[in-house]
Amino acid sequence: MNAKDVELLTKRELEVMHVFWASGEITASDARDRLETEGRTLTYTTVANLCRLLTEKGFLERLGESRPFTFRPAKSFDDVSSKLVRDMVEKLFRGSREQLLLQVLSPQQLSKKKQKLLQQLLDDLDDGEGATR
Numbered sequence: 001m002n003a004k005d006v007e008l009l010t011k012r013e014l015e016v017m018h019v020f021w022a023s024g025e026i027t028a029s030d031a032r033d034r035l036e037t038e039g040r041t042l043t044y045t046t047v048a049n050l051c052r053l054l055t056e057k058g059f060l061e062r063l064g065e066s067r068p069f070t071f072r073p074a075k076s077f078d079d080v081s082s083k084l085v086r087d088m089v090e091k092l093f094r095g096s097r098e099q100l101l102l103q104v105l106s107p108q109q110l111s112k113k114k115q116k117l118l119q120q121l122l123d124d125l126d127d128g129e130g131a132t133r
Helices: 011-023 028-037 044-056 077-092 097-104 112-126
Strands: 060-063 070-073
Touching (some): 011 028, 044 060
16 A cells, blocks of 8 residues: 555545445445434435545445445555554554553553553453454
8 A cells, every 4th residue: 555545535535435335346325324313414425435435545445336335445444543543543652552651551541440450451361362363
């Protein structure tokens, strides 16, 4: 994935991508309906244009030549999200993953239950049981 790829995604494009990542192969109309069930009201034309742009950027693939077009993700959530996180760590925290974790996991932001869960996850990683995605 090109370093600029993910930076070129707008907030709306990411919203549409989340629908496709959750749904797989669907039409722009289906994507619009699913966005509406999530409280995002966009016109069909807007969603269709976003699908076209995402296809041009290489994030969606258009299947077939007959209308209505069906689209599917060309890049996985894991690929895009890991690229976004890497870019954020590099730009905001100057490459320090530790600083990111300190910011996100400060004790004031975590309940005792979540702190215990986090400790268990860290213990599992130490034991070699941590799963990677």
